[in-house]
Amino acid sequence: xxxxxxxxxxxxxxxxxxxxxxxxxxxxxxxxxxxxxxxxxxxxxxxxxxxxxxxxxxxxxxxxxxxxxxxxxxxxxxxxxxxxxxxxxxxxxxx
Amino acid sequence: xxxxxxxxxxxxxxxxxxxxxxxxxxxxxxxxxxxxxxxxxxxxxxxxxxxxxxxxxxxxxxxxxxxxxxxxxxxxxxxxxxxxxxxxxxxxxxxxxxxxxxxxxxxxxxxxxxxxxxxxxxxxxxxxxxxxxxxxxxxxxxxxxxxxxxxxxxxxxxxxxxxxxxxxxxxxxxxxxxxxxxxxxxxxxxxxxxxxxxxxxxxxxxxxxxxxxxxxxxxxxxxxxxxxxxxxxxxxxxxxxxxxxxxxxxxxxxxxxxxxxxxxxxxxxxxxxxxxxxxxxxxxxxxxxxxxxxxxxxxxxxxxxxxxxxxxxxxxxxxxxxxxxxxxxxxxxxxxxxxxxxxxxxxxxxxxxxxxxxxxxxxxxxxxxxxxxxxxxxxxxxxxxxxxxxxxxxxxxxxxxxxxxxxxxxxxxxxxxxxxxxxxxxxxxxxxxxxxxxxxxxxxxxxxxxxxxxxxxxxxxxxxxxxxxxxxxxxxxxxxxxxxxxx
Numbered sequence: 001x002x003x004x005x006x007x008x009x010x011x012x013x014x015x016x017x018x019x020x021x022x023x024x025x026x027x028x029x030x031x032x033x034x035x036x037x038x039x040x041x042x043x044x045x046x047x048x049x050x051x052x053x054x055x056x057x058x059x060x061x062x063x064x065x066x067x068x069x070x071x072x073x074x075x076x077x078x079x080x081x082x083x084x085x086x087x088x089x090x091x092x093x094x095x
Numbered sequence: 096x097x098x099x100x101x102x103x104x105x106x107x108x109x110x111x112x113x114x115x116x117x118x119x120x121x122x123x124x125x126x127x128x129x130x131x132x133x134x135x136x137x138x139x140x141x142x143x144x145x146x147x148x149x150x151x152x153x154x155x156x157x158x159x160x161x162x163x164x165x166x167x168x169x170x171x172x173x174x175x176x177x178x179x180x181x182x183x184x185x186x187x188x189x190x191x192x193x194x195x196x197x198x199x200x201x202x203x204x205x206x207x208x209x210x211x212x213x214x215x216x217x218x219x220x221x222x223x224x225x226x227x228x229x230x231x232x233x234x235x236x237x238x239x240x241x242x243x244x245x246x247x248x249x250x251x252x253x254x255x256x257x258x259x260x261x262x263x264x265x266x267x268x269x270x271x272x273x274x275x276x277x278x279x280x281x282x283x284x285x286x287x288x289x290x291x292x293x294x295x296x297x298x299x300x301x302x303x304x305x306x307x308x309x310x311x312x313x314x315x316x317x318x319x320x321x322x323x324x325x326x327x328x329x330x331x332x333x334x335x336x337x338x339x340x341x342x343x344x345x346x347x348x349x350x351x352x353x354x355x356x357x358x359x360x361x362x363x364x365x366x367x368x369x370x371x372x373x374x375x376x377x378x379x380x381x382x383x384x385x386x387x388x389x390x391x392x393x394x395x396x397x398x399x400x401x402x403x404x405x406x407x408x409x410x411x412x413x414x415x416x417x418x419x420x421x422x423x424x425x426x427x428x429x430x431x432x433x434x435x436x437x438x439x440x441x442x443x444x445x446x447x448x449x450x451x452x453x454x455x456x457x458x459x460x461x462x463x464x465x466x467x468x469x470x471x472x473x474x475x476x477x478x479x480x481x482x483x484x485x486x487x488x489x490x491x492x493x494x495x496x497x498x499x500x501x502x503x504x505x506x507x508x509x510x511x512x513x514x515x516x517x518x519x520x521x522x523x524x525x526x527x528x529x530x531x532x533x534x535x536x537x538x539x540x541x542x543x544x545x546x547x548x549x550x551x552x553x554x555x556x557x558x559x560x561x562x563x564x565x566x567x568x569x570x571x572x573x574x575x576x577x578x579x580x581x582x
Contacts, residue, residue, distance in 0.1 A: 007459070011459045011462060016420070019443060030513055037401075040398075051477070056336065092433060
């Protein structure tokens with residue numbers, strides 16, 4: 001499965017990256033090489049093997065839903081690139 | 096010996112006996128940083144004033160004689176991946192170049208509560224993605240043993256700061272070898288604990304199922320001392336393990352009788368540097384003389400570990416790094432046409448090239464039509480790698496391997512081809528995939544006077560046997576007493 005420039009452009013949109021023409025070209029080539037390398041996994045038979053997504057701790061840990069103090073609104077907003085009236089401010093969404 | 100070259104336990108004795116105050120000691124380290132960090136570049140931020148304040152608090156604690164821990168008043172450094180309240184935390188990325196966390200990571204909180212003095216934040220590969228610290232958005236850290244070489248990575252600043260005497264000890268993080276490989280390159284001790292042994296809360300996420308924080312120190316006792324403080328269940332990290340924390344310093348005895356050491360044949364391969372191979376084989380002989388028995392074992396899926404890792408870790412990274420969108424914190428690109436344009440520009444400008452490459456790879460392998468062939472397949476092979484270790488540990492208590500196939504390489508040597516760089520983690524990656532603990536300890540030097548690391552892998556939650564083996568080896572050798580000559 002060779003990766004094409006078009007694939008890379010599609011993934012860049014999914015990943016929200018405005019790649020330059022140069023980057024797109026470089027990543028097409030490098031990702032191609034890396035994907036060719038990982039192709040070695042297909043030589044292994046894994047038909048009845050359960051996937052491991054977390055090696056040690058059990059997945060799906062629950063806790064009781066209780067209200068606890070959290071960081072203040074000011075603390076949370078302090079790092080925002082733009083804020084207004086106690087909210088995060090973003091560029092216009094609806095034209 | 097200069098004070099800055101002493102270990103944590105040696106400094107603790109001096110503080111306890113009131114031969115020196117924490118403030119004086121902190122000034123010694125700050126002076127050392129002033130003298131050598133221009134050359135080594137181990138720190139992104141030096142927190143001089145905060146450190147002096149913490150030192151004065153520690154001195155009060157010491158003079159009151161109450162609640163003194165082995166870390167009280169001891170100056171340490173921390174990788175810039177840990178959130179530190181009120182102190183710039185960049186993860187060596189442009190996208191976080193102005194981020195000041197409103198809270199402390201759990202490990203930072205624990206170290207502060209123990210009375211440790213934090214000197215500053217160490218350089219690293221951006222978002223911990225790299226094996227050389229060359230991927231920092233700010234500058235390259237130099238190896239104190241040879242400043243034309245890399246310190247390893249991603250915790251290269253932490254390793255270099257310990258080795259160069261710019262702190263008494265440090266903490267790093269390890270996703271595929273990022274504590275052990277730089278420890279090996281810089282001639283220090285580095286431990287990646289069992290996944291879940293140490294809380295990940297407030298540690299900036301790269302690959303959540305693999306990331307783990309651990310100590311980087313001048314010797315094994317220091318490593319045990321730091322782990323004692325760092326380990327333990329944290330309700331803020333649901334994957335941290337709710338198991339009792341033993342006193343790791345208690346197991347450090349030289350009595351090795353009855354211990355079985357496994358040597359995996361897959362780790363002594365073509366491409367292994369001959370000096371490295373020789374040093375590791377000599378280390379095995381040293382341990383044999385102390386009464387351990389050696390068994391040959393096999394970890395048959397070793398050859399697939401890097402492929403699994405670069406699918407699993409990048410998939411998790413592409414998801415974790417989705418949070419950097421120029422809205423809540425971090426930098427935002429100027430002059431965007433609309434929201435989508437702002438997201439895309441912010442991320443393209445803010446992330447470095449290795450980070451973007453991994454986000455792309457992860458997003459690709461998770462995308463529709465490729466999930467089964469890549470991410471799912473990799474997670475299945477991960478099960479096979481984990482089973483390899485389960486089988487091996489039926490025959491032995493710990494596994495010994497080289498930490499890295501070569502000593503520290505030259506700056507720029509591996510930057511052109513990402514795959515060549517990825518292969519430098521060939522011996523450390525399986526440990527993260529299986530979730531087991533792994534430690535690197537100095538075991539000699541190459542002909543060019545570059546440090547070599549011996550890796551000790553253990554059973555899940557059996558840091559004790561790993562540390563015990565390391566300690567027995569260390570006590571029989573002198574490597575840990577060597578310091579690089581700077582100036």
